[in-house]
Amino acid sequence: MDWIFRKDRPIYAQLIEHLQRGVLTGAYPPGSAVPSVRALALEAEVNPNTMQKALAELEAQGLLRTHRTAGRSVTEDEEMIGGLKENLASAQVEAFFDGMKAIGISEDEAVKWIREVRN
Amino acid sequence: MDWIFRKDRPIYAQLIEHLQRGVLTGAYPPGSAVPSVRALALEAEVNPNTMQKALAELEAQGLLRTHRTAGRSVTEDEEMIGGLKENLASAQVEAFFDGMKAIGISEDEAVKWIREVRN
DNA sequence: ACTATTGTACTAAGCACTTAATACAATAGT
DNA sequence: ACTATTGTATTAAGTGCTTAGTACAATAGT
Numbered sequence A, B: 001m002d003w004i005f006r007k008d009r010p011i012y013a014q015l016i017e018h019l020q021r022g023v024l025t026g027a028y029p030p031g032s033a034v035p036s037v038r039a040l041a042l043e044a045e046v047n048p049n050t051m052q053k054a055l056a057e058l059e060a061q062g063l064l065r066t067h068r069t070a071g072r073s074v075t076e077d078e079e080m081i082g083g084l085k086e087n088l089a090s091a092q093v094e095a096f097f098d099g100m101k102a103i104g105i106s107e108d109e110a111v112k113w114i115r116e117v118r119n
Numbered sequence C: 001a002c003t004a005t006t007g008t009a010c011t012a013a014g015c016a017c018t019t020a021a022t023a024c025a026a027t028a029g030t
Numbered sequence D: 001a002c003t004a005t006t007g008t009a010t011t012a013a014g015t016g017c018t019t020a021g022t023a024c025a026a027t028a029g030t
Helices: A011-024 A037-044 A048-061 A079-101 A107-118 B011-024 B035-042 B046-061 B078-102 B107-118
Strands: A064-066 A072-074 B063-064 B072-073
Touching: A011 A048, A011 A079, A011 B078, A037 A072, A048 A072, A048 A079, A048 B078, A079 B011, A079 B107, A107 B078, A107 B107, B011 B046, B011 B078, B035 B046, B035 B063, B046 B063
Parallel strands: none
Antiparallel strands: A064 A072, B063 B072
16 A cells, blocks of 8 residues: 555544555455554554554444554454445435535435536 | 534634525525625624635635625626536535545445435 | 563644734725 | 725634654563
8 A cells, every 4th residue: 555645634534544445445354454553654654643543543433453462453343344334425425415505506406416427 | 594603613614605505595696795794793793804714715716706895795797606606516526426435435336325315 | 471562641742723803904975 | 085884914812633752551472
């Protein structure tokens, strides 16, 4: 993986998405080990605490598990992964419709926009 | 209108959306006058500068025009309003697809999600 | 038992942004 | 010409968040 960050958004948030995507797409398979905080921090050229914050968040979401001194691993609960994925997707959809409403576009029209952009 | 703000987001941003929606939906018709900075600030119970910032942004977008000491008015250029609306809508759509990709969902699947939520 | 490696907690510095206070500039309207 | 009202500029205070530095705690592995 290549760790590239934009300046306009917090690093830890981008770390979360980066790792999240890794898990949700299967790049980090269920049950597989995750490098240590310091190792990841070194790799991403980021302060260990920043990486720690990202990992803690992923853990709170249930994607990762910690084994104290034996490092972290991806959860083996594939249903959880799938479930979280659905939650996040659902949130995305709602945010989209809300955003469209904020500029005076109804749901019906919003759906048309989706289609238009795809074509 | 009722001015209600959440704490988790900057007030000026919410002001922008509020007013933006007013214009884009036609509540503030093209060419119509807009209350003064201070009047709006008083109405929304907000510091004048905060309102000023929001109005300045809307002006930068082209939605509003300023007449120096004769207050502001909504632009008469309806094409501009429509154009801006399209730009914002387009941005919303892109943000949606990007967000979905970030959690490992392709465009095809994203479209399915749109349909599912609607049903 | 030791030790290196793991995750974690605490603190502080830096930073950017939001909001507010205040003063200024210009002019419509009388 | 005057004056109240308009938008604007400048400055500062507050605030929260991000990041970093440092020290601590626990244990797997030898």
